[in-house]
Amino acid sequence: xxxxxxxxTAIIVSPAAQDAxxxxxxxxxLMQRWGLNTYLYGPKDxxxxxxxxxxxxxxxxxxxxxxxxxxxRGLTFVYALSPGQDIVFSSSSDLTLLKRKLxxxxxxxxxxxxxxxxxxxxxxxxxxxxxxxxxxxxxxSVANEIxxxxxxxxxxxxxxxxYCGSLCSPSVSKSPYLLTVGEDLLPGISVIWTGSKVISRExxxxxxxxxxxxxxxPPLVWDNLHANDYDSRRVFLGPFKGRPxxxxxxxxGLLLNPNCEFEANYIPLHTLGTWHKAGKEEREGEKGExxxxxxxxxxxxxxxxxxxxxxxxxxQPGRQTRPTEHRSSxxxxxxxxxDSSDNQHGAQSKPxxxxxxxxxxxxKPSASRKETVARPLRSEERAHGGHSREKAPGKGLCxxxxxxxEAQVRLLVGLYYLPHEHGPPAQSLLQDLTWLKANCHYxxxxxxxxxxxxxxxxxxxxxxxxxxxxxxxxAVLHGCVVNSVNRAVLYDLYPYVWDLRNTILVAKxxxxxxxxxxxxxxxxxxxxxxxxVFKGGLSGEVQMLLPVGTSSELFSHPPPLFPTxxxxxxxxxxxxxxxxxxQTHDSAVVHPDFIGDRCLGASLALCPEYSFxxxxxxxxxxxxxxxxxxxxxxxxCQASWLPAMRDKYSVRPHGSNGHTAxxxxxxxxxxxxxxxxxxxxHFPSQLRLEALPELVDCSVSRSLLxxxxxxxxxxxxxxxxxxxxPTDRLxxxxxxxxxxxxxxxxxARSTEGLVLGRxx
Numbered sequence: 232x233x234x235x236x237x238x239x240t241a242i243i244v245s246p247a248a249q250d251a252x253x254x255x256x257x258x259x260x261l262m263q264r265w266g267l268n269t270y271l272y273g274p275k276d277x278x279x280x281x282x283x284x285x286x287x288x289x290x291x292x293x294x295x296x297x298x299x300x301x302x303x304r305g306l307t308f309v310y311a312l313s314p315g316q317d318i319v320f321s322s323s324s325d326l327t328l329l330k331r332k333l334x335x336x337x338x339x340x341x342x343x344x345x346x347x348x349x350x351x352x353x354x355x356x357x358x359x360x361x362x363x364x365x366x367x368x369x370x371x372s373v374a375n376e377i378x379x380x381x382x383x384x385x386x387x388x389x390x391x392x393x394y395c396g397s398l399c400s401p402s403v404s405k406s407p408y409l410l411t412v413g414e415d416l417l418p419g420i421s422v423i424w425t426g427s428k429v430i431s432r433e434x435x436x437x438x439x440x441x442x443x444x445x446x447x448x449p450p451l452v453w454d455n456l457h458a459n460d461y462d463s464r465r466v467f468l469g470p471f472k473g474r475p476x477x478x479x480x481x482x483x484g485l486l487l488n489p490n491c492e493f494e495a496n497y498i499p500l501h502t503l504g505t506w507h508k509a510g511k512e513e514r515e516g517e518k519g520e521x522x523x524x525x526x527x528x529x530x531x532x533x534x535x536x537x538x539x540x541x542x543x544x545x546x547q548p549g550r551q552t553r554p555t556e557h558r559s560s561x562x563x564x565x566x567x568x569x570d571s572s573d574n575q576h577g578a579q580s581k582p583x584x585x586x587x588x589x590x591x592x593x594x595k596p597s598a599s600r601k602e603t604v605a606r607p608l609r610s611e612e613r614a615h616g617g618h619s620r621e622k623a624p625g626k627g628l629c630x631x632x633x634x635x636x637e638a639q640v641r642l643l644v645g646l647y648y649l650p651h652e653h654g655p656p657a658q659s660l661l662q663d664l665t666w667l668k669a670n671c672h673y674x675x676x677x678x679x680x681x682x683x684x685x686x687x688x689x690x691x692x693x694x695x696x697x698x699x700x701x702x703x704x705x706a707v708l709h710g711c712v713v714n715s716v717n718r719a720v721l722y723d724l725y726p727y728v729w730d731l732r733n734t735i736l737v738a739k740x741x742x743x744x745x746x747x748x749x750x751x752x753x754x755x756x757x758x759x760x761x762x763x764v765f766k767g768g769l770s771g772e773v774q775m776l777l778p779v780g781t782s783s784e785l786f787s788h789p790p791p792l793f794p795t796x797x798x799x800x801x802x803x804x805x806x807x808x809x810x811x812x813x814q815t816h817d818s819a820v821v822h823p824d825f826i827g828d829r830c831l832g833a834s835l836a837l838c839p840e841y842s843f844x845x846x847x848x849x850x851x852x853x854x855x856x857x858x859x860x861x862x863x864x865x866x867x868c869q870a871s872w873l874p875a876m877r878d879k880y881s882v883r884p885h886g887s888n889g890h891t892a893x894x895x896x897x898x899x900x901x902x903x904x905x906x907x908x909x910x911x912x913h914f915p916s917q918l919r920l921e922a923l924p925e926l927v928d929c930s931v932s933r934s935l936l937x938x939x940x941x942x943x944x945x946x947x948x949x950x951x952x953x954x955x956x957p958t959d960r961l962x963x964x965x966x967x968x969x970x971x972x973x974x975x976x977x978x979a980r981s982t983e984g985l986v987l988g989r990x991x
Contacts, residue, residue, distance in 0.1 A: 254493040263304045265504025273311030281313040285328040287335045298340045310336045311345035320369035321362035343386035367411035375417050390423040397428045413447040421483045424450035432651040433473035439481040451484040457499040458488040465768035466495045466727045469648035470502035470531040476510035492723035501534035543634040546719045632716045657769045663698040671745045702739040710796035726790040733934050734770045740801040740938035749840035778944040784970045785937045788930040801938050804842035833872045845935045855939045856919040914950035914988040916943045944991040952988035
């Protein structure tokens, strides 16, 4: 919002990446409909905005169309430039280049400008130190000269280096920098302010009055409430909140810095428009008419209803215009998504943080070769007796493209609400997970809660059931987003829903594991960390509640190239599971169970609590098995498992060749697993990879393995190792990405296999 002839203007900041995909035009359309009237162009991914600010735009780069479109809709186009990183304030050459750049933009029709000095070093070069008495004086001198050079435009913004209360030294009211800006900056220039912090939870009238007295003018708030360019795992779909409409009396204007993803901004912009309208009515209603009071929850409900209409439109990414209007306040726009298919591994990036205009780059998947992880199970033989699997009843809830339901949209918004506040679904999820983890001793193998406090056990089971049901809802939401008829929303929001789905898979497996009583409670307290050490929003907070939560490499997965709506579940192994592994047809091996017993039989028999099963809609499709203490496990094998195998695979002659072959097979079965103490001291646990599923969606394999590592860590393991054949490059790459490092081959044991390990 900005003061214009006694009125208030709402302002939206737009990234260049959106303009390149035609979203900028759609954004202007939405702004006009919702009463917003200023569009600020200041993207960090435009190199000539910041890094190469001295260079003028080529004919192909000129933004004439965007400027003209703003003017035709009655919107003010503000061009922002950030020369602060390397400008020499005292250099006449730099000043000339700055004027040349802004003159070029002015000749394209731009009549409003901003010069930004945010997020730069306070130090000055020798020439500037000799020319100016302070850093603030140098900036103000340049800003004043440019303001006069451009003819003192009606809109000219200045972003100081101390742009929020937390950056002011020693305080807002005593900052020499801000005092200089307030005294020396020409009165026609508006000063940008983000509030008490870079991302302010609330804006208060008292704090703005203090800033106004220092700057000698009302500040123009640059609001980063919905900005997400500082964290690639967060997006904010919640309403404009924490800014009472009455603040307008203390402001020159308000800029909203939105999400990098265009489709994520429907509710933020819609509710901002409602807030702006309420502020105007509040001011005009003093003469007897009852002013409309802004309520974030009511504004959210109204925006949700309009967004539901938008989500029902079959929109593709890259559209420059919206379809025919379908509601008075609910337009629609979009760009180009990837259709559902088997997942492929893709890469994505997100721009770095800044307090200025966000420079958005959508999560655009990039082409990649298909990856597989392991090959122990044939797709047609990996479950149910080795036969092709049929679709399980009650599964596959998201088949076919269609609109999201209102309940699913509310769930989506609740999971990705605001930077300082979770929505109700996310709050409930975190509360239940925290409580279940803190009270797992009631159901643990070492606890006596089952005997002494059965009501606590019952409460734990009930809350666990609620938590698992909430996890299932998120899994279904993930599939429905993939199958959404609105592919533009899929394109922008899928990476976030997909990331949360993967983390929730591990959390659900962890709670299911605790419910089996397998925990000894050794490492369940987790690790305390400062808020800025760990990012990720809801997904990150769930991650930090897990025993391996500080190992970010276990959870940071690039999104798939082709999203899939397939439903997955990870749970502890149960004795009723009939998982059958590759059955060899080699006549030298006479027993069909030999491969399974040789690879995983001992683990499943002696320590099944460290075995996890992966299921999809067709049933079991893989499992991962671990051993908590290899030394103890080896002794138990010698005492009970190996004698049982001698009886099961006793040598019976089956012809001249059969007797010898079976004897050799049994001998290899009975080979002692001899690992040196130097290995087991740091890596006491072992991971068996033979049962990892052959899936194109590598993230599900990672979630399966992470579930196992979570259980091992929870019961006190400090490190885990596994053996891999040197020729198995895919598995080596897979484990390396999860933080496993090769241990010297000679130190481990004299075999052909490599030993990889990682600390927990």
